[in-house]
Amino acid sequence: MAKRRKVGNLLALSLLSLLAQQPMYPYEMAQTLRARGKDKNFKINWGSLYTVVNNLEKYGFIEEAGTVREGRQPERTTYQITAQGLAELRDWLAELLSVPEDENSAFVTALSEGGILPPDQVIKLLTIRLATLDRDNAAHQADLKLWSERLPRILLLETEYQLAMRLAQATWVRGLLRELVEGTIDGIETWRQIHETGEIPPEFRELDEQAKRGWPEEPDGK
Numbered sequence: 001m002a003k004r005r006k007v008g009n010l011l012a013l014s015l016l017s018l019l020a021q022q023p024m025y026p027y028e029m030a031q032t033l034r035a036r037g038k039d040k041n042f043k044i045n046w047g048s049l050y051t052v053v054n055n056l057e058k059y060g061f062i063e064e065a066g067t068v069r070e071g072r073q074p075e076r077t078t079y080q081i082t083a084q085g086l087a088e089l090r091d092w093l094a095e096l097l098s099v100p101e102d103e104n105s106a107f108v109t110a111l112s113e114g115g116i117l118p119p120d121q122v123i124k125l126l127t128i129r130l131a132t133l134d135r136d137n138a139a140h141q142a143d144l145k146l147w148s149e150r151l152p153r154i155l156l157l158e159t160e161y162q163l164a165m166r167l168a169q170a171t172w173v174r175g176l177l178r179e180l181v182e183g184t185i186d187g188i189e190t191w192r193q194i195h196e197t198g199e200i201p202p203e204f205r206e207l208d209e210q211a212k213r214g215w216p217e218e219p220d221g222k
Helices: 010-021 028-034 046-058 083-098 106-116 120-146 159-183 188-197 204-211
Strands: 062-068 076-081
Touching: 010 028, 010 046, 010 062, 010 076, 028 046, 028 076, 046 062, 046 076, 076 083, 083 188, 120 159, 120 188, 188 204
Parallel strands: none
Antiparallel strands: 062 076
């Protein structure tokens, strides 16, 4: 049996989820996503919502359920999920929930290229980042506490996860800063030397060459 085609973006996933609950028209979908704070989970391009709806219909994941008119308002087309769309939604959710995925970010890239800047500047910038994380995390914790008094926990799991990840990031950055400031992190003296002399030491160049040749799978002697 051929593997079913997966929808390809998180907005499509959220729209399918909404329509699995009840038929809606596009403006109602946008209102509901905003009311539920889904735009805090991932960046939503609201201008593309109608395009995503059209694509979901094109591929048979949703279909028109009828049109309604209220007063002098133009007709609104209501959509409902199809059996194919429900199967896709369930398959996609099963994959996202069960398969770990590296969450690459701009911060990961900046860490990998941060050596271009001198250590003291990196320390200053990470200190700013940590202060922002601590401030935002405190606000996030207070917000979560408030909503925990209003909503069942099952509706706040994504908020809990986001806070946990940001708290973990703050803990990691705090530890890294301590090592940088104390000068105990391996390689910091060479890092400083590169910026003081403008020269890359031979041992660092050799690491580049070794990476190009390929690293042995096992250390020597094993």
